[in-house]
Amino acid sequence: MRYLVTAVCFLAAAALAPAALAADQTRVTWLGHAAFKIETPSGGVMLVDPWITNPANDRGEAILADTAAVDRILITHAHPDHVGNAVELAKKTGARLVAPFELGQQLKAQGYPKDQVGMDGLMNIGGTVSILDGEVKVLMTRAVHSSGLERSGDDAGAPSHYYGASPVGYRIKIEAGPAIYHAGDTDVFGDMELIRKLSPVDVMLAPIGGHFTMDPERAAYAVNRLIQPEVVVPMHYGTFGVLEGRPADLADHLHEGVTMEALEVNETATF
Numbered sequence: 001m002r003y004l005v006t007a008v009c010f011l012a013a014a015a016l017a018p019a020a021l022a023a024d025q026t027r028v029t030w031l032g033h034a035a036f037k038i039e040t041p042s043g044g045v046m047l048v049d050p051w052i053t054n055p056a057n058d059r060g061e062a063i064l065a066d067t068a069a070v071d072r073i074l075i076t077h078a079h080p081d082h083v084g085n086a087v088e089l090a091k092k093t094g095a096r097l098v099a100p101f102e103l104g105q106q107l108k109a110q111g112y113p114k115d116q117v118g119m120d121g122l123m124n125i126g127g128t129v130s131i132l133d134g135e136v137k138v139l140m141t142r143a144v145h146s147s148g149l150e151r152s153g154d155d156a157g158a159p160s161h162y163y164g165a166s167p168v169g170y171r172i173k174i175e176a177g178p179a180i181y182h183a184g185d186t187d188v189f190g191d192m193e194l195i196r197k198l199s200p201v202d203v204m205l206a207p208i209g210g211h212f213t214m215d216p217e218r219a220a221y222a223v224n225r226l227i228q229p230e231v232v233v234p235m236h237y238g239t240f241g242v243l244e245g246r247p248a249d250l251a252d253h254l255h256e257g258v259t260m261e262a263l264e265v266n267e268t269a270t271f
């Protein structure tokens with residue numbers, strides 16, 4: 001099956017309320033940085049790394065305030081630019097968590113509602129959970145990065161960070177929709193080839209900013225040689241000064257046959 005971007009549109013903040021979708025349509029909205037909203041054909045809503053109030057999203061506060069319906073929050077690792085607004089969103093939406101095991105436990109200690117965290121979402125690398133009444137299968141993949149959870153408060157002498165489990169990515173297979181790979185924060189690594197061989201990817205959400213993740217040239221290797229998706233959506237760039245990679249640099253290195261869909265912040269692609 002071939003997935004091409006069939007429509008893009010700017011999403012009004014108010015449109016974050018659930019919308020009825022035509023069958024076989026999956027909507028992917030970039031909220032800036034590594035934050036994505038994914039809406040399934042049956043109307044399920046997932047947020048990945050929901051730092052909605054990131055500096056690149058000038059409507060972030062309004063979107064956060066207007067977001068009422070989220071079924072699942074997926075978090076790739078403990079860094080604050082990925083945990084983001086998860087606790088607040090979970091409290092107001094009832095969204096259940098998908099996260100690495102120890103990170104999920106730590107997030108409960110930091111206010112994520114305890115009854116929204118369980119074995120239906122906590123797992124480890126190589127595990128798969130079935131969510132949204134079986135419409136979506138989420139495979140937890142490796143990522144090459146770090147994952148300390150910053151402590152709040154200033155308890156002198158205490159460690160600056162909690163253990164936040166290994167950093168991960170997610171391969172999100174939507175029934176009657178694409179397989180989406182959110183790589184998390186990572187460098188390119190050779191075992192991305194195994195992800196493709198065991199769990200093929202249609203749409204890759206790839207960090208390109210450099211400094212904390214792979215840069216465009218290394219991301220292009222991951223796309224061209226290892227994951228080989230049909231569409232790549234660049235992310236994790238431009239939010240802060242050091243994230244210097246740009247979509248044009250990625251495009252310069254992509255092989256033919258891969259479509260780059262460089263979304264604007266709050267723009268939606270439909271697959």
Ligand code: NI
Pocket residue numbers: 077079082145146185212
């Ligand atoms: Ni990070």
Ligand code: MN
Pocket residue numbers: 034079081082185212236
């Ligand atoms: Mn990050």
